[in-house]
Amino acid sequence: MPDPEAVTVEASDGVPIRCSYYPGGFVEKPGDKKDKPKIEKKPGKEVVPVIMLHGWEGRRRDFDVLASTLQKAGHAIIAPDLRGHGDSTTIQLADGGTKEIDRERMRSTDMAGMLLDVEAAKKFLMDKNNAGEVNIELLCVIGADVGAIVAVNWAAFDWDRRQLPAFKQGRDVKALVLVSPQESHKGFTLTKALNYPIVQKSLSIMLIVGEEDRTASRDAKSIHSRLERQRDAPTDPKDPDLVYLKPRTTLQGTQLINAPGLPLRDYIGTFIELRLARKAGDFPWTERKSPLGD
Numbered sequence: 144m145p146d147p148e149a150v151t152v153e154a155s156d157g158v159p160i161r162c163s164y165y166p167g168g169f170v171e172k173p174g175d176k177k178d179k180p181k182i183e184k185k186p187g188k189e190v191v192p193v194i195m196l197h198g199w200e201g202r203r204r205d206f207d208v209l210a211s212t213l214q215k216a217g218h219a220i221i222a223p224d225l226r227g228h229g230d231s232t233t234i235q236l237a238d239g240g241t242k243e244i245d246r247e248r249m250r251s252t253d254m255a256g257m258l259l260d261v262e263a264a265k266k267f268l269m270d271k272n273n274a275g276e277v278n279i280e281l282l283c284v285i286g287a288d289v290g291a292i293v294a295v296n297w298a299a300f301d302w303d304r305r306q307l308p309a310f311k312q313g314r315d316v317k318a319l320v321l322v323s324p325q326e327s328h329k330g331f332t333l334t335k336a337l338n339y340p341i342v343q344k345s346l347s348i349m350l351i352v353g354e355e356d357r358t359a360s361r362d363a364k365s366i367h368s369r370l371e372r373q374r375d376a377p378t379d380p381k382d383p384d385l386v387y388l389k390p391r392t393t394l395q396g397t398q399l400i401n402a403p404g405l406p407l408r409d410y411i412g413t414f415i416e417l418r419l420a421r422k423a424g425d426f427p428w429t430e431r432k433s434p435l436g437d
Contacts, residue, residue: 167219196290202229251330291324
């Protein structure tokens, strides 16, 4: 299995975003009792790309275990350090100098800049798509607490792009996994994005929350209720497009999905397999080079 690669992408406002990239297309299969696991190759044009967004005061390394788990299923993952976090804490200035990002002073408008971080990560994946290494049409975004706010807002942004004649822009994210989703943080909210019709009715969404934390449970329940009211009953009860998991624990965010004894990483993997990997035929690979050159 290939090791994760350290990559840097640049947000459109000049902020360098440090990321870990786990190449996809390598599926781990169990060997017999004496053999090590075997690695089988998967066609790049069928590989599901995943963007993972950590929580407030978190970093991309928080997703190491989940990223490795999903990579072994053949998926490709990019996990950025969102601005003000991890190794993404400086802004490149026009004069060649740098300026530190003070996370504690970030407000809603500053946090909205995290959408540019996700966009830069997606651009990296778009290059991988055009190289035939992933299928960007199967994009999944996983977000934890504040990362979940970013994920929902970016999904609405991705689907709201202006379409060009003979060229598809955006409309690539097909599934969201929201771990301990918060309704708002420092005024940065997902309320408006939840009202976007595609988010309400069409995207496959999994919500996960530790049920014994009242505040986190209340936010997740509110978000789930708003989505559930807008959705039709699933045609296949074994393959719902809205999933709500509530393990009995106070753990939240990446601590929740990393908790030993809870099979949440397996559930996330199954959700991605059912809602994306097995539906690759519905979203065939296409080359997506912009005529504008961006």
